[in-house]
Amino acid sequence: MSSPFLDLDGNPINGDEILGYGRAGLVVLRENIAVKMPLRYRSSQDSDVETNREVLQHEKEVYQRLGQCEGVVPCNGFSETTIQLSFMANGDLRAYLNRNRPSRSLQLSWFQDMALTLARIHDRRVIVADIASRNFLLSDDLSIKFCDFTESSILHPDTDMENFNDNGYSIQTDIGQLGAVIYEVVTGKRCDFDLFKDQSSTISEPTWPRRESLPNVKDIWLGPIIDKCWTEGFFKNAEDVAKALDAITSQSLYLDDISKIPPEKESQSQYSNTPSAYNISMRHMVALSVVVGIITLYTTWVSRRR
Structure with missing residues (x-):
């Protein structure tokens, strides 16, 4: 099947090989390896392709900083123009949610893994900056992995992460975006933690979104944790988010049974998971x-x- 994409040598890319693509990169499956390369359309200008090469080079540097970081899609190697990643059989989280409704126990395990992995990433002095359901991949056993670091910031190894702000991006904005992913998984509704919402075209620095621009979480499962992710500074770091989720686990005896309770009854307790x-x-x-x-x-x- 033909596609609108070419490799950097100008050869057409078979549509059956394509796993996905984004603003600057194209991912194809070759010999059970996900190969990420600069995005090139048949109509692309050389300057556009060169920009995409630079973006991919930056992402290579992020993967090099992260190393073999648990919870991140394993990077198997690099070439001059590609990144070779382990193939994740169940695709991205957003597409998976369009086809499936995961149990609460599975959701909670995902959220714990997300928070712990984010803490590891921050420990390596990287700000992700683009945490979204489309940027998580699921392996064949449904374990969840971070991917796509094209927007990420690589900071000095001595950076005080809890107090550092990279032109509007910080570990706090990462936590806010993580809250939006949790909301999307829990409710099935997309939510953008938009750092540029309602800004004029002359302003380019991201700012914390107004609370009223985000959904009401009063009567949803894990609503208190989501709301705290959206309250700048409430969680000092991603490890604090993981601890809050661990507390939910210790209280939750019958997660999947609780999911059958109508929302109006479920909202009577803070987390709606614990027998009285x-x-x-x-x-x-x-x-x-x-x-x-x-x-x-x-x-x-x-x-x-x-």
Whole structure:
């Protein structure tokens, strides 16, 4: 099948090979490896292709800084004009959500992995800057991986990440964008944490979006955590987000059963995942009564035998 793309030598690229493409890069499947190359249309100008080469070169440098970072799509090598990545069989998260409705337990495991991986990325002094559902990939076992670092910033190894701002981008804007991904997965509705919303064309520096420009999360699962991601500075770093999600896990006994509760009932508790203390206590009392009854019957039987 033909496609509108060419490789850098001017050869047509078969449409069946194409895994995806973005603003500056094209990803094709070759020998079970995802090969990312500069985007080139049949109609592209040489200057456009050169710009895309520079963008890809920058992304190579990001992957080199990250190394073998757990939670990032493994990078298997480079050529002068390509990045070779491990093939992720289930594609990108956004496309997966269009076809499937994952269980809450799977969602929560994704969110924990996202937050922990983001903390690792920040530890390597990289700001992602473009965290979106289309930029997460799913492997054959549905584990989730960060990909696409074309917009990322590589900072000095001694940078104080919690206080550093790179022309409007910071670990806080990464956390805000992560909150938008969590919202999209939980609700099935897309949400852009738009750092350029309502700005005039003369302003180019990203700014924190107004809260009223973001969705209401009052009655949705994990709404409090999403809202805190959208409150600049509430989470000091991505590790704090992971800890908040860990707290949800420790409280959640029946995630998939809870997902069947109507929203109006679900919203009565903060996280809507934990059976009430009253119900748990009643179960313990019933169990204790049964045990005491059995002991009493056994004691009576023994006495009569004697």
